[in-house]
Amino acid sequence: MPDREDIIERINLYGLAMDTQRWDLFDQIFAEDVDADYGATSHWTDRARFKADFGAFHELFDATQHAMTNHLVKVAGDRASSHTYGAWRLIRHAAGDPPVWDGTGYYDDAWRRTAEGWRIAKRVCRVVYWTGNPRVQTPMEEIEFQLDLVSLRDEGRAGRLNFLKAIS
Template sequence: MTSISSAELQRLLDDRDIVAVATAYTWALDQHRWDGLRDVFTDDATATLGNPDRLVGIDAIIGRIRAALERLDDSQHLVGNHEVVVSGDTATHRCYLHAQHIRHGANGGPHYIVAGRYEDEMTRTGDGWRITHRNLQVMWTRGNTAVVRGDQ
């Protein structure tokens, strides 16, 4: 049996916990559990989520996400290919995402897909790892943008 050092064990635990934060984000979105995002971001977090406007604070982030997703009939946000780099109590994380959005009443069809990556800055808090800044880098989209714009 190979033993690992406490530093190696901590690195593995940090990697696991950071990926778990990224996954918790997707479940909160798809289940419309907006307050669940408070377990993902710090209170003073910032984000750029697919548009150039920088959101400041958890309430602004929740408001932007809620406005985009609440009217949908369903969504599915998948994340993978996680890369985590920890440096003490801070970390960077990035992963690919594939998000499907469905709104049956949308004029022009019910489907809109976004593919891209999340690029995160994170910090270790007393409650675990949290995102301090999230950047959504959209790589491509397909389908009807009216689905997420709310057009009838």
């Protein structure tokens, strides 16, 4: 499979891994030493911890849906960059009415080719917009997520988008 298609396949596999809670699939997506930055209160530098924490957090949802779209990929030898839009739906009936939290944002990924294939070495995920019941998104009182909203325009102007650097 050509590199670009392989990377897109792994990006889409992430959505399936999330929604089926098959955290073992993260081994096919992320490097063992991944730097996964999902915001101020959600940052991991170890795949095992990332999997464990995501598993604990997502276990409390009745259902989730992660849609990955608008794939952009730039390959340069054994390194690559990708930019993907994400749309997320979290459902937790115990949170009250409505039982839904919807968010949209993006994933800005740096990839490296390993003996096992392409893996995400660094991921930045940011939320651009959300709506719905905020209690759905914070199902555990001891877990507090800080959802700072960003715009791609501002992130690009500030030089914080890896993919824009890769294509410049």
